[in-house]
Amino acid sequence: MSETSEPVIEARGLHFRAGASHILRGIDLTVEHGEVVALLGANGSGKSTLVKSLVGINVLSEGTVRLLGRPLGPGRRGATVDWGRIGYVPQRAGAAGGIPSTAQEVVASGLLHGRRLRLPRGWRDRVGAALEQVGLADRVHDPVHLLSGGQQQRILIARALVREPDLLVLDEPVAGVDMASQEAFAATMARLVDGGLTVLVVLHELGELEPLVTRAVVLRHGKVVHDGAPPPARHDHDRAGHRHQHPHADDNALDSAESRALDLEVRP
Numbered sequence: 081m082s083e084t085s086e087p088v089i090e091a092r093g094l095h096f097r098a099g100a101s102h103i104l105r106g107i108d109l110t111v112e113h114g115e116v117v118a119l120l121g122a123n124g125s126g127k128s129t130l131v132k133s134l135v136g137i138n139v140l141s142e143g144t145v146r147l148l149g150r151p152l153g154p155g156r157r158g159a160t161v162d163w164g165r166i167g168y169v170p171q172r173a174g175a176a177g178g179i180p181s182t183a184q185e186v187v188a189s190g191l192l193h194g195r196r197l198r199l200p201r202g203w204r205d206r207v208g209a210a211l212e213q214v215g216l217a218d219r220v221h222d223p224v225h226l227l228s229g230g231q232q233q234r235i236l237i238a239r240a241l242v243r244e245p246d247l248l249v250l251d252e253p254v255a256g257v258d259m260a261s262q263e264a265f266a267a268t269m270a271r272l273v274d275g276g277l278t279v280l281v282v283l284h285e286l287g288e289l290e291p292l293v294t295r296a297v298v299l300r301h302g303k304v305v306h307d308g309a310p311p312p313a314r315h316d317h318d319r320a321g322h323r324h325q326h327p328h329a330d331d332n333a334l335d336s337a338e339s340r341a342l343d344l345e346v347r348p
């Protein structure tokens with residue numbers, strides 16, 4: 081848990097341009113300690129671009145980001161983000177990357193960051209514990225490229241968890257992961273959130289994480305169009321008594337998550 085009372089994420093006026101495309105168009109986002117914020121929106125709305133910008137993979141065209149009270153990029157006195165306290169799970173990249181590393185090696189790489197180029201004492205136990213959390217403790221010495229896509233995704237989650245982070249940023253962490261593993265992942269998240277973890281997670285459906293999500297931020301064409309209560313679960317939306325009132329004029333442009341989030345705004 082962080083000692084600072086500053087927000088865990090404080091992003092102001094973010095713009096990201098790539099060539100002629102203006103992808104993030106003025107995003108403000110604040111995430112406080114202990115929040116679990118779901119980032120929702122249609123395909124191409126800018127969710128991955130936003131999280132990559134927040135963790136420093138994309139270089140912003142404009143705007144400022146502070147993570148755990150430190151500025152992204154060199155601060156005035158050289159203070160920069162403490163990456164050892166932040167875990168990031170990229171969108172379905174596969175964990176193998178063509179290199180025949182073992183599960184243990186890939187997860188251990190999560191303990192290296194910034195200037196830390198040596199594994200800390202007790203790293204094997206920490207890696208074992210992280211693999212246990214994603215249900216892959218028995219695959220510790222297996223080459224990652226021989227694991228299934230869903231198992232590789234769980235390896236990436238373990239690589240983020242092994243840092244015992246204060247902030248976890250996840251980009252569709254359970255896409256392609258079977259239901260039993262999604263439930264196990266949600267249970268692990270619930271335990272960590274109880275312990276004070278803050279989470280920003282890109283999702284298409286709240287799914288098993290729904291009970292944990294405290295707030296939803298919906299993007300559309302690179303702007304925030306909703307920041308507040310999470311959308312109701314699908315079973316609620318589909319209930320016979322539910323009045324389905326949101327405008328349908330351009331429904332084709334909305335995915336189900338965005339549509340349900342917007343539904344909140346017209347609910348009495």
Ligand SMILES: Nc1ncnc2c1ncn2[C@@H]1O[C@H](COP(=O)(O)OP(=O)(O)OP(=O)(O)O)[C@@H](O)[C@H]1O
Nearest residue numbers: 098099101103121122123124125126127128129130
């Ligand atoms: N570096 C880049 N160069 C050019 N275009 C980019 C770049 N990064 C992202 N884009 C474009 O920006 C738009 C937003 O992409 P992004 O991956 O952020 O969407 P998303 O909301 O995460 O979508 P999905 O739900 O499909 O994962 C897309 O049209 C994408 O092609």
